[in-house]
Amino acid sequence: MRFFLILLFLIVLALILQEFVPVFDWAYSSRLLLVHTVFLTIAVAVPFPAMLSLALVSGFLWDARYHVPLYTNEATLGALTQSEMPFGFTIFLFGLLGAIIQGVRPLFRRGRWELPVLMIGICTALGMLLEYLVISFHRGGLEIPAELWWKLLMTALFSALISPFLLLLLSRAADWVRYGIRSDDIKRRYTYDGDAI
Amino acid sequence: MSRLNIIFLIVFVGLLVWITLFEPGAVGTIQRGALKTMKPFMKASSQIDATVEALGTETLSPAQLRSRLAELEQERNRLKLEVIQLDELLDENNQLRRALQYIEKSPMELVASRVINRKPSNWYNTMVIDKGILDGVSVDSPVIVPVGENAGLVGKVSEVLGDHSAVVLLLTDEMCQVSAKLKGTQEQGIVSGQRGALRTLPNLKLRYLSKEAGAYAGQPVFSSGAGELFPPNLLIGEVISAEVGVIDTEAVVKPGVDFEELVDVFVVLPALIDSTEEDYESDGSSEVAEPAVQLEVEQ
Numbered sequence: 001m002r003f004f005l006i007l008l009f010l011i012v013l014a015l016i017l018q019e020f021v022p023v024f025d026w027a028y029s030s031r032l033l034l035v036h037t038v039f040l041t042i043a044v045a046v047p048f049p050a051m052l053s054l055a056l057v058s059g060f061l062w063d064a065r066y067h068v069p070l071y072t073n074e075a076t077l078g079a080l081t082q083s084e085m086p087f088g089f090t091i092f093l094f095g096l097l098g099a100i101i102q103g104v105r106p107l108f109r110r111g112r113w114e115l116p117v118l119m120i121g122i123c124t125a126l127g128m129l130l131e132y133l134v135i136s137f138h139r140g141g142l143e144i145p146a147e148l149w150w151k152l153l154m155t156a157l158f159s160a161l162i163s164p165f166l167l168l169l170l171s172r173a174a175d176w177v178r179y180g181i182r183s184d185d186i187k188r189r190y191t192y193d194g195d196a197i
Numbered sequence: 198m199s200r201l202n203i204i205f206l207i208v209f210v211g212l213l214v215w216i217t218l219f220e221p222g223a224v225g226t227i228q229r230g231a232l233k234t235m236k237p238f239m240k241a242s243s244q245i246d247a248t249v250e251a252l253g254t255e256t257l258s259p260a261q262l263r264s265r266l267a268e269l270e271q272e273r274n275r276l277k278l279e280v281i282q283l284d285e286l287l288d289e290n291n292q293l294r295r296a297l298q299y300i301e302k303s304p305m306e307l308v309a310s311r312v313i314n315r316k317p318s319n320w321y322n323t324m325v326i327d328k329g330i331l332d333g334v335s336v337d338s339p340v341i342v343p344v345g346e347n348a349g350l351v352g353k354v355s356e357v358l359g360d361h362s363a364v365v366l367l368l369t370d371e372m373c374q375v376s377a378k379l380k381g382t383q384e385q386g387i388v389s390g391q392r393g394a395l396r397t398l399p400n401l402k403l404r405y406l407s408k409e410a411g412a413y414a415g416q417p418v419f420s421s422g423a424g425e426l427f428p429p430n431l432l433i434g435e436v437i438s439a440e441v442g443v444i445d446t447e448a449v450v451k452p453g454v455d456f457e458e459l460v461d462v463f464v465v466l467p468a469l470i471d472s473t474e475e476d477y478e479s480d481g482s483s484e485v486a487e488p489a490v491q492l493e494v495e496q
Contacts, residue, residue: 019238020245023316025457028395033319049205056212064231068321068364069224069356087224088216095209128319132393135320139371139392147395 003179004050007042010169011058014038015065027154028147033124035062036094037159040120041166043098044108045174045181051098059091066090084138085131093130097123109182113167121160125152225356232325232358239314239325246315307341307463308332313362315459320393322370322456323355328464331360339427339465340365342454347432349454350375350420351462363464368433369399369456376424377403377433380417384410388418388433388450401434406446412439418450428465 014034023031039058043051067087101116101123108116129152136142174181219227232239257265310332314325328334340351352373355366366373369390377388386406391399403418416436422429432453439448 016235016238019235019242019314022246029316048202052205052209056209060216061231064227065235066318067224067228068318068323069221069228086217087219087227088213091213091216095213131320135392143392145393145395148393151393151395 002177003174004053006173006177007046007050007054008057010038010042010173011035011054011061015058015061024154028151030151030154030158032158032162033128033155034162036124036127037120037162038166039094040097040101040123040159041163041170043094043101044105044116044120045167045170048099048102051102052095055094055098056091059088059094062090062094063087084135089131089134093127096130097127100126108167111182113164116167117160117163120163121156124159125156128152128155228356229359232362236313236362243313306466308334308466309461309463310334311461312459321372322352322367322390324365324367324459325358326363326365326462326464327361329357329359329361329363332464333466334363334464335467337426338467339431340462341431341465342459342462344432344453347419347453348430350427350431350433351454351456351459353426354464365462367456368401368452368454374424375427375433376421377418378421379406379410379412379436380419382410384412385421385423386410386448400437401450401452403436403448403450404445406439406448408441408444408446410439410446410448412436412446412448414438417453418448 014037018034021032021034023029035058039054042054046054067085067090101119104116104119132148133142171181173179308328310326310328312324313327316322316324326340334354334357336354336357338354340353341348342351343349350368352365352367352370354363356364358364367390368375368388371390371392374387374389376385378385384406386403388401388403390401403412406412414436418433418436420427420429420431420433434450434453437449437451439446
């Protein structure tokens, strides 16, 4: 429970720090998506139910701050246009990406960080690509310019670069509250979610 | 998959469906709450940005600052006199219009505001300003800045987040579409930005011009006012190139406003839009509907 509270605090802290993260024009207007990266780092370290709970919290907080709402459009003479991504879409996205990244959790628990770090970058970019595809689906005409791939690549790179530090931070926090984050920490035969060690 | 995982998954999906079905009003309340909480951090971030940008600029000595202040005071006094003269001209113009039974022109009522957050979104070119409901700002209010002798179009308010904050959808976004005309012609089309906010300063597309439009490089593009959201004669940019297609002409337009340098902007209050609409309804003439040049700025 104490570890879960620390994770919640980390997500809120990431949301605050996100305000201070600049957009890099030289990197095709990409930025470090701190909340996404923190969530995916947590998703690789916690059991499935905890991951879903945190997907709900972090997705909700992200949409509360960054969701783009309804607007009208002069070209359609003021006809109301629905928001392209519904409020709560990020929760779905985090749930989906979290489920994907849970696939490399056994590796992380064995102390191997290479693939989890790579997957955190890939999943961040995948989330962004899904958002772009939803926008394109709504607007019609699938435009995939080269800049899009660069933007996704740079975002993935930023996430992958920061994630080892976040994994280290999680490990330290787990040690501090005596939470079994790695296989060798766990003395029980079975883990919380019933997986055999 | 264990039973616990399945239970959590069902609860997760249930809550997700419930949240996606929130009414726009509820979403607005949540977002206003989030913004209120985050505003101190947004302001701090904006101040850090300004400090970092100021590091590279030359610092003026007290003597230079005094001299600059004197210059600005002189300029302010000159502008005050000009406004008085324009007021008199407007009154005279309206008297003559009344005599000719035309509709009176309304002065453009503006609210000066400061940009407090740039590019908060991944896929939309937006920014947050420090004026909101209590300042008279409403959804779709046009946002402008002075560009040389003209008023340059920045975008429109897409959401009023609170008493003193609103989101502006920039002209460079694909979803901010504006009815536009080529200067010196009757040619009208639709200007739109770029999908996905992949660049800070993308070129704009001016579509649906006729095949005989004859657009040339350097030709200024202004808002036409035909779409009723934006007042006419706001500078959008200038044509870089034009391509004649099978049924229409499409031109590439360089924005007139430097979106990277935006610090202070002006929101056009709804009163102007109402008067413009009335003008159109009354006689359908775009000449009569054009707003007066006079600006009334509320600080």
